[in-house]
Amino acid sequence: MTLEPRLLEALSAVQDPELRRPITELGMVESAILSEGTARVTVLLTIAGCPMRSTIENDVAAALSAVPGVGRVEVALGVMSPEQRAALRESLKSRSVPFSDPASLTRVIAIASGKGGVGKSSLTANLACAMAADGLRVGLIDADVHGFSIPGLLGIPGAKPTRVDEMILPPVAHGVKVISIGMFIDDNKPVIWRGPMLHRALEQFLTDVHFGDLDVLLLDLPPGTGDIAISVSQLLPGSELVVVTTPQAAAAQVAERAGSIAVQTGQKVVGVIENMSAMVLPDGSLLEIFGSGGGAELAQRLSLVLDTEVPLLGQVALDPLLRVGGDTGVPLVLSHPDSPAAAQIIEMARGLTHRPRGLAGLKLGVTPR
Numbered sequence: 001m002t003l004e005p006r007l008l009e010a011l012s013a014v015q016d017p018e019l020r021r022p023i024t025e026l027g028m029v030e031s032a033i034l035s036e037g038t039a040r041v042t043v044l045l046t047i048a049g050c051p052m053r054s055t056i057e058n059d060v061a062a063a064l065s066a067v068p069g070v071g072r073v074e075v076a077l078g079v080m081s082p083e084q085r086a087a088l089r090e091s092l093k094s095r096s097v098p099f100s101d102p103a104s105l106t107r108v109i110a111i112a113s114g115k116g117g118v119g120k121s122s123l124t125a126n127l128a129c130a131m132a133a134d135g136l137r138v139g140l141i142d143a144d145v146h147g148f149s150i151p152g153l154l155g156i157p158g159a160k161p162t163r164v165d166e167m168i169l170p171p172v173a174h175g176v177k178v179i180s181i182g183m184f185i186d187d188n189k190p191v192i193w194r195g196p197m198l199h200r201a202l203e204q205f206l207t208d209v210h211f212g213d214l215d216v217l218l219l220d221l222p223p224g225t226g227d228i229a230i231s232v233s234q235l236l237p238g239s240e241l242v243v244v245t246t247p248q249a250a251a252a253q254v255a256e257r258a259g260s261i262a263v264q265t266g267q268k269v270v271g272v273i274e275n276m277s278a279m280v281l282p283d284g285s286l287l288e289i290f291g292s293g294g295g296a297e298l299a300q301r302l303s304l305v306l307d308t309e310v311p312l313l314g315q316v317a318l319d320p321l322l323r324v325g326g327d328t329g330v331p332l333v334l335s336h337p338d339s340p341a342a343a344q345i346i347e348m349a350r351g352l353t354h355r356p357r358g359l360a361g362l363k364l365g366v367t368p369r
């Protein structure tokens, strides 16, 4: 095995698109030789049918072409042996932070709603993209098992995760690592699993899916107060809840039940988002299609029930472009970041991620004398 240092240095800038780590750290560069102006490199893919092979090949060629003295680049692709894959898995394991560990630095936020169709998934997708655009490492679990829609909202409707033996690599969309039950089901078949199977599926997402180190993990929960919400609280005791509602009083009442589940689970409700708030018409006037005040009312009710202040994080206006963003797979915060609805979501994303963390449960690395 020959590894030319100058080529290796250039290759350290090439990341595996799914593992998001330099290919040099992942043991993917088998040889890198420079001879008479020609760089010859052999890159080992994790699996034979790696969907990212052409991306890796192009990135490698581009990185090597930029090295002074290189006039020609030849990239050969190979496949890791089972032993090499096992070593890769081990090296990834030792670095990944289990999200359930109280010392984990990953902020886990589950997005809940009372009723369906209030825009919970659309907001989750937009919040995730806004956080990723802000430079954070973001993971998103579509835990809305019966109504999974996140892959479509992020423009990867048919994406399948890559499997490296029993490890699952989440597809990446707009900088967000995404996993959805929809990725494991063929032909859009309905999911008819009950409690224990749902719990197992979520547990598997949390253990077998390699998210790597994350700053934020968002979970799109199914509407209501079902099994998944309970499982999330059991599997991720440190997770926080955000409750989405519309301005309609009736929706706020239903959402109160989804939020007050936190009394039993001990989770913190970090706030309420009112979606589908007054629409701004071309003449500047406001049209309150779903009424007004639901978000503030829900925040007030939850503050009473939970005996702690639950703030209204923001109000996102009804905006046809937000719907279009969902249909085309480019969330509004990326396609029209200056629109009022996107600006509101971006501000909430910053608010959610820039809050100071409590130190409870964290290892501070100090020893009393």
Ligand SMILES: Nc1ncnc2c1ncn2[C@@H]1O[C@H](COP(=O)(O)OP(=O)(O)OP(=O)(O)O)[C@@H](O)[C@H]1O
Binding pocket: 113, 115, 116, 117, 118, 119, 120, 121, 122, 123, 144, 147, 149, 222, 223, 275, 276, 277, 316, 317, 318, 319, 320, 321, 322, 323, 324, 326, 341
């Ligand atoms: N602020 C908004 N302006 C315009 N359309 C919106 C807005 N929020 C959501 N929508 C649209 O409303 C519909 C329902 O949204 P979405 O699927 O995100 O709801 P949901 O609460 O996740 O539903 P469920 O939980 O039942 O899957 C979608 O067509 C979406 O594009």
